[in-house]
Amino acid sequence: MDLFVFTFHHDGALYRALSPLTPDEVHEEGLPSHAVLGQISALLPSMTPDQFEENDDFVALVHEVCQKLAPQLTDLQTAAKAQGTGQIYLIDQRAGQVTGDVSAEDILGVFDVRSGDILPKSYRANPQYRLLTDNGPIQLPGSLEEHLLQIIRTRKSESLS
Secondary structure (H helix, E strand, O other), rough: OEEEEEEEEEEEEEEEEEEEOHHHHHHHHHHOOOHEEEOOOOOOOOOOOHHHHOHHHHHHHHHHHHHHHHHHHHHHHHHHHOOOEEEEEEEEEHHHHOOOOOOHHHEEEEEEEEEOEEEEEEEEEEEOOOOOOEEEEEEOOHHHHHHHHHHHHHHHHHHHH
């Protein structure tokens, strides 16, 4: 996911917002809250997890997309069939860039699995998940990123109507 930093002033304070919307989209229609991953407190170009404050609206939207669409991911279905019964974790793809154990902050959430089938309504968001870690920013698996961006743009258009 391409991310852009937008700097703006409000009531005498300087803010830096991280968003997947392009500068052209923001210039034309503004930057709605649900399209902001969070606020960056550092001077650019550095950006570390301790300099980033997540936006709860964006986090909620990510989990909404995961709950609705992740059960349709082929890789997740394959893993569920191999497991049979139990739980299956939805993992941020940035974790694939590191070796070893997956950190809790890279686990988006968990689904229950019964007889090899994912139970979509069983999704539980991981409260330890972070949009930005030392492994990088969010990288949703499969087509989830595309759907997230589509929802952001649709809601932005609806809010303008």
